[in-house]
Amino acid sequence: MTHYRKIIKATTAGFILSFLFLFTGNAVAQDGKAIFSANCASCHALNRDLTGPALAGVEDRGPWGDRKKLYAWIHNPTGFMATDAYTADLKKKFNNNVMTPFPQLSEKEIDAILDYIKTAPPPGEGKTEKEPTEKNASEGDSSLLFGILTLILAIVAFTLLQVNANLRKMADDKEGVGSKEPIPFWRNKTYIAFLTVILFLVGGYLTTKGAIGLGRSQKYQPTQPIVYSHKVHAGINQVNCLYCHGAAQDGKQATIPSVNVCMNCHLAINEYTGTAKIYDAEGNEVNGTAEIQKLYKYAGFEFGKPWDPSKAKPIEWVRLHNLPDHVYFNHSQHVKAGQVQCQTCHGEINKMDEVYQFSDLSMGWCINCHRTTNVKFKDNGFYSIYEKYHENLKNGTFDSTKGITVEQIGGTECQKCHY
Template sequence: MYRRVSILLRKHFVSVLILCASIVIPFSAVKAADPAKGKQIFQQNCASCHNVHKKLTGPALAGVEGRWSDKKLLHQWIHNSASVLASGDKYANDLFNEYNKTAMTAFPSLSNEDIDDILAYIKVEEAKPVGTPKEGPATSGAGAKEQGSDNSLLFGIITLILAVVALILMQINSNLNKLAGDKEGHPTPEPIPFYKNKAYIALGILLLFMVGGYFTIQGAIGLGRQKDYMPEQPIFYSHKVHAGINQINCLYCHAGAEKSKHAMIPSENICMNCHKAIKEYSGPELFTAEGKKVDGTAEIAKLYDYVGWDAEKGKYTKPGRPIEWTKIHNLPDHVYFNHSQHTVAGKQQCQTCHGAITEMDEVHQFADLSMGWCINCHRTTKVQFADNNYYSIFEKLHQDIKDKKIDSVTVEMVGGTECQKCHY
């Protein structure tokens, strides 16, 4: 009888494992679109031309899926708009004509999953009322993570529970085997407790090494990286107010971005060009990342104190002193980065590296600025090759375009992944 019970239990044990696997595997295999990832891709590739709620260089993207007859056609449009126009699709050609026959930049490097992530982000944004502040460092704190569809933690917990259940069932099976053997006159040795079983101990040590090694490697890779770094500055300066609401061009303050290696922190006289006249803040309420309300007028008074300006007398009454801004974006000493090369020759927007800077009250580091992040950008970013004197020496590539051997040139094709380009 005990033997039959043991056999039935083993069959039940196998059935339980198969059932659990059939439940967990499909959920782990199917990956839902991730709005958080989509936001990052959107800011890197789309934000310079598109906004969810309003027209920029391109149309507003709210409800974009509903405007296309087929989602596959939308994917094709993003990958290569010219092929959709050539197919004669009415909506695509109407859109092309509406925007003065300006072709949309092709993004062949984006996978269908990347595009679905972008569309998921757009749906999240279009559901928000226009004018509602977007959640970010100003409302959720530096380093806060958006709610996405990443269920890795859930799957890890389920896996751990299944492992414990399997261990318990194996111990029960061993005990029942012993009882059945003793009943039938076949004495069996006492089952070894799992905490004394050498196989289990070896497996546990191996798992500890694997987990410990993984976190050690991840920690080593992350050394020196400061993604989401948001230091407190001596004066609360809101890029959202200046570059966003008031539409001050980035180059007005950071004039070096098109002329030199460094974008430059603006000198105090740049601030005073406006703030000799603007003495009080009258814009929307300001808050720190921790949610503390900021008095904008008091922050302007701090600027006056630094530069020695007397607002009542309308003149400088004491020597000024430099504002000790805390640098946010730092690269290792062995890395060469030139702002002018990226903004002038590469025609890159500030948002590519700095994220949605026009929406930040307090600036934080948007990207990790790792070598992998830069290399991936160089591999996928197309340069403005035609009518760009910087690339006039690449005669072979120009000829290949004329011969229609290639339709575009990426940074990698002009040496953007060679070691000496970025390292001294």
């Protein structure tokens, strides 16, 4: 029976190691995707340019064939750019935006991201790439699946251990060797301690993850009373953002346009004749003309007849972007003084049908932007109070190739956003 015991132990160990090998093989790619989603996806897509360039085939471009250079770039973009012409050209191409540094990412984590980018299917292979607003279930997180597989593995392992204990008792009884009755697993202190530690670790991880994400609504895309396509208005028809959100340049809030602003155009436009298809938040095709009729109901307007604006009632839009009450944010400070483009925070809004929250709007996200964004001094009267920086640039005290970041003029001081 001792021989059988060894066989059972070897089989159990082999089963567990084989299962773990299969699990970790998938987990590496999953980890790369998870790290990419957490750190890169707000500015980069795999197969299209966003705030930054598309990352598919990144290691075949510029100096990135050498991963050590990629490590240096990701850890300190501004420092790397000072000695590299390729990244300096990238800065010009993407509206002088410099990538946020990620010194916290280890080389192994960066390797996992690059391996994920390599294994991701190219566009047009199997199915066409969808618009950013469409939901793609196959791209969802597989964490639940891995959790279920881990639970199954744990149950199988405990079952095999119990079988092994029972077989040992049977062998000892047959050989006339006295042995104690095996302790049921629910009374075994070793099992109880092990399960307690596992539950503590899982609970701690979920609690920490939930606390970090508290109040964040990235990718939030509620159903609106009217499907308003930014892709049609701001993209195809090139309506300036400030035509509808004029207060973004002169006030704290960007504001939602009134029905009167919508009717400035739609008094004459009563049907959608564009060739581009419109999709709602669920990815269903929308009849543009029917959405215009919804606007007319809010406006109290009948096409072909004089319109009485006093009959209009507000459209009950669902707000997307919300900051905590203890945070101060001023749109005009960024749009007019800082000359920040709308797409920097809101993504490629000119390619969205129903808008979703592009950035996580976390404190770290804001601070990283202030640390890496250069102040636009040229022809900007708002910054005349910083004459010393003008003088330092003239006399060479500051390196003009690196510029002066928002952080250097106090952009990361607590009272700038909290008061």
